[in-house]
Amino acid sequence: MRPLFLRLFLLAVLAAVLGTQTGCDTVKPWQRKTLADYTMRGDRDPLTDGMLDHIFFSREMASGGKGVGGGGCGCN
């Protein structure tokens, strides 16, 4: 018989492993409806883009070089 703390430790590991397997899942490619929505695009509003650019430029002397094209569809 092993010491109690080892058994408790193993039990905790088992619980943690089982816990992560029920709680985590990846978004499947066919479940990306919400991510593919227009509102998920970082560059959907040119006015906001311009304002943010202006703020970054005033505050950090930096502009451009931010964001990527496309939404979260992950298509193609």
Add this chain to the structure above:
Amino acid sequence: MNTSLLKKLTLAALVAGTFISAQAAWKTGDALPDLAGFKLEGPLPAALQGKVVVLDFWASWCGPCKESFPAMNELQKKYGPQGLVILGINEDEDAADMQDFLKQNAAAFAVVRDAKQKLVATAGIQTMPSSFVFDAAGTVRFTHTGFHGAETRKQYETEIESLLKK
């Protein structure tokens, strides 16, 4: 519960976890499963046996899928009389999304909805759209991920023609 049993259980859980997260996707050489077993919404084309079949997984929210529709329509019209069946498998969770899409983008090929998303999970695709080209014997011969305009369309034509000749 003794410690060795606990250890074994922990190991089993770790191993199981690794395999559960790994997906088996359809690949070249696999057989067309019996589609009747997937509770697809909408009528399946009457006879798939002996036909060259393209299964195309798409959804209304997917831009490249929309782009692929005119090409798919033309392929169906061009090669349908020679024995091509294109079957669009819709993956929208809401049937209304699919219907709205089809009102704007009419499909000249058969479309069914994989309401339970069981077929797509079996196919294990990584990208929308994805499609599988089956030969007349019902074996996967070509696979496509994404739709890249004229380039993909040309690939389809070459593949379909090569399979129809046999």
